[in-house]
Amino acid sequence: MKSFMGKKVDYSTEIIAGLTTFLTMSYIIFVNPDILSNTGMDKTALIIITCIVSGIITIITGLLTNSPFAMAPGMGLNAFFTFSLVIGQKIRWETALGMVFLSGLVFFILTLTGFRQEIVKAIPKDLVIAITVGIGIFISFIGLQHLGLIVKDPQTYVKVGEFTPTVIIGLIGFFFIILLDIKKIKGSLLFGIFFITLLSIIFGYNELPENLFSFNIDVSKIFFKIDILGALKIGLIAPIFSLMFVDLFDSIGTIVGLSEKAGLKNEQGDISQISKLLGIDAIATMIGALFGTSTTTTYIESAAGISSGGKSGLTSITTGVLFILAIFFVPIIAIVPSYATAPALIMVGYAMIKNIGKINFKNIETGLPSFIILIMISLSFSISTGIALGFILYTIIKIIKFEFKEISITLWVINLLSIAFFIF
Numbered sequence: 001m002k003s004f005m006g007k008k009v010d011y012s013t014e015i016i017a018g019l020t021t022f023l024t025m026s027y028i029i030f031v032n033p034d035i036l037s038n039t040g041m042d043k044t045a046l047i048i049i050t051c052i053v054s055g056i057i058t059i060i061t062g063l064l065t066n067s068p069f070a071m072a073p074g075m076g077l078n079a080f081f082t083f084s085l086v087i088g089q090k091i092r093w094e095t096a097l098g099m100v101f102l103s104g105l106v107f108f109i110l111t112l113t114g115f116r117q118e119i120v121k122a123i124p125k126d127l128v129i130a131i132t133v134g135i136g137i138f139i140s141f142i143g144l145q146h147l148g149l150i151v152k153d154p155q156t157y158v159k160v161g162e163f164t165p166t167v168i169i170g171l172i173g174f175f176f177i178i179l180l181d182i183k184k185i186k187g188s189l190l191f192g193i194f195f196i197t198l199l200s201i202i203f204g205y206n207e208l209p210e211n212l213f214s215f216n217i218d219v220s221k222i223f224f225k226i227d228i229l230g231a232l233k234i235g236l237i238a239p240i241f242s243l244m245f246v247d248l249f250d251s252i253g254t255i256v257g258l259s260e261k262a263g264l265k266n267e268q269g270d271i272s273q274i275s276k277l278l279g280i281d282a283i284a285t286m287i288g289a290l291f292g293t294s295t296t297t298t299y300i301e302s303a304a305g306i307s308s309g310g311k312s313g314l315t316s317i318t319t320g321v322l323f324i325l326a327i328f329f330v331p332i333i334a335i336v337p338s339y340a341t342a343p344a345l346i347m348v349g350y351a352m353i354k355n356i357g358k359i360n361f362k363n364i365e366t367g368l369p370s371f372i373i374l375i376m377i378s379l380s381f382s383i384s385t386g387i388a389l390g391f392i393l394y395t396i397i398k399i400i401k402f403e404f405k406e407i408s409i410t411l412w413v414i415n416l417l418s419i420a421f422f423i424f
Contacts, residue, residue: 007066007312014068017310018318021070023187025301025319027344028054029326030193030336032073035142036294039086039093042221047333049219049292055323057284057296062316064280065273068306069258070319071284074297075348076135077246079142080383081294085239088382097289098231103243104285104295110248111278122410126359127390130370131246133359134377134386136352141378143345146338147171166339169199174343181347186304189344196340209331217327222292234420241417242387247295251281254298262306300351365401369394388418 002011033046054072061069085096109115144150147170151161161167173196180188200206231240255277258264264273281298288296305315326333361367369390377386395415398407 004066004312004314009312009314010309011314013309014312014314015318017068017305017308017315019322020186020308021068021299021302021305021310021315021319022322023190024304025070025072025299026187026323026326027189027193027341027348028072028075028299029323029333031075031341031344031348032078032293034146034336034338034341035078035082036093038082039096041093041292044330044334045219045221045223045292047330048217048327049222051323051327052219053284053288053291053293053296055320055326057280057287057320058316058323059320060284061277061280062313062320064313065276066313067259067264067273067277068262068310068312068315069255069277069302070299070305070316071281071296072299072323073288073293074247074250074295074299075345076139076250076352076383077243077295077297078293079135079139080243080246083142084382084385089239091236092227092230094225094227095230095236097226097292097294098228099236099240100243100295101226101228101286101289102231103240103247104282104289106240107244107248107285108279108282110244111275111282122408122414123391124366124394126363126366126370127373127394129355129359130373130390131377131387132250133353133356134374135246135383136349137374137378138349138381138383139352140346140349143342143349145342146345147174147342148339165203166200166205166337169196169203169205170339170342172196172199173340174346177343177347186308189347192343192347193336193340196343197336200337200340201335206335206337209335211331213328214331215328219292224290225292226290238388238417238420238422241414242383243295245387245414246383247281247285247297251278251298254300254302255281258298258300258302258306261303262311365397366394368397388422391415391418 002009029047029050032050033043036046037043050073057071061067061071081096081100085091085099086093148161148164148167150158153159173192176195177188177192180191197206201208255274284296359367359370361371372393373386373390376389377383380386391414395407395411
């Protein structure tokens with residue numbers, strides 16, 4: 001056993017753990033650009049930026065907190081950025097990046113002041129779970145669309161698409177991922193994406209790039225194209241709040257869960273590094289927005305590396321270095337089609353809905369608002385709409401029951417912002 005920043009660790013175990021985390025979450029290299037490119041952002045530049053931001057922030061996390069946690073652009077948050085802000089509300093992607101930056105700035109201020117704890121206390125646990133589950137359903141829906149299994153219909157809005165060759169290839173890859181997952185093989189999503197892409201090449205639906213490697217790192221099309229001033233509009237307050245809010249609860253839930261798994265709590269049961277981790281998370285969001293990507297957050301896939309024995313920041317540093325090295329494989333990554341990443345989206349959605357059983361639907365006070373959040377996030381194609389309606393309904397039920405004392409000032413503020421979202 002050797003020492004790393006004061007912790008006695010086995011270096012080989014930590015490096016293997018870092019590789020495991022990378023394999024488990026590296027699907028983000030494919031999926032994040034695939035989602036964000038729907039806004040008109042350059043996909044090749046997005047691939048490079050995803051690798052750079054994930055690598056740098058994860059390395060910083062390891063160095064500053066000595067924790068085996070990895071960070072990258074968050075799933076769900078990138079969907080919110082693309083489909084709710086840019087496509088849904090017709091906001092320029094440059095302005096949307098400015099909104100991401102401002103949400104990170106607000107989150108950072110809340111972290112410094114400790115106000116985030118008041119927000120956590122104000123929101124019922126069931127509604128927090130419902131947000132995660134609703135985003136999971138939303139992500140799966142997007143995956144089914146990218147696969148071609150769900151298509152538009154003028155009468156019923158959506159229907160099952162035709163089983164074209166690419167849909168069949170995608171489904172074969174989906175079952176391949178399931179097989180790997182059953183066998184508990186690390187990196188099943190990544191291997192599934194590779195498998196589908198390989199099948200698409202074999203059957204002539206895709207072509208290999210001329211060069212397998214590239215040292216031409218050009219991110220000029222999106223790097224520092226952020227429009228912060230354009231995001232400073234009263235009508236954008238609610239969606240900025242939604243970005244911050246979702247990241248806040250996603251980060252807290254993930255960090256608490258991972259810390260429990262990694263044994264990072266002290267004798268009092270507190271996580272000594274949680275404020276620092278949340279601070280890094282907020283700063284990562286601002287840095288990511290400046291570089292040209294949606295909200296960056298702590299990844300639950302870090303649990304894979306922790307399960308493999310990762311205990312220190314060396315695990316995170318290893319993961320971060322691998323993300324940086326992935327930059328030079330952009331030509332290979334760029335040929336991955338949407339239907340290859342679709343099964344990964346479906347599986348990520350599945351992973352996000354696993355806590356649905358923890359919602360107490362028998363209690364109408366939290367059960368009904370949770371239900372509204374679940375269905376409205378996916379059916380309205382808007383994460384912020386689902387969240388806002390859920391919180392407003394929760395407060396209305398409290399008012400009907402004359403339980404005004406249970407509505408905190410923080411919750412009133414959240415409701416005012418939610419109402420402002422619909423007005424503006």
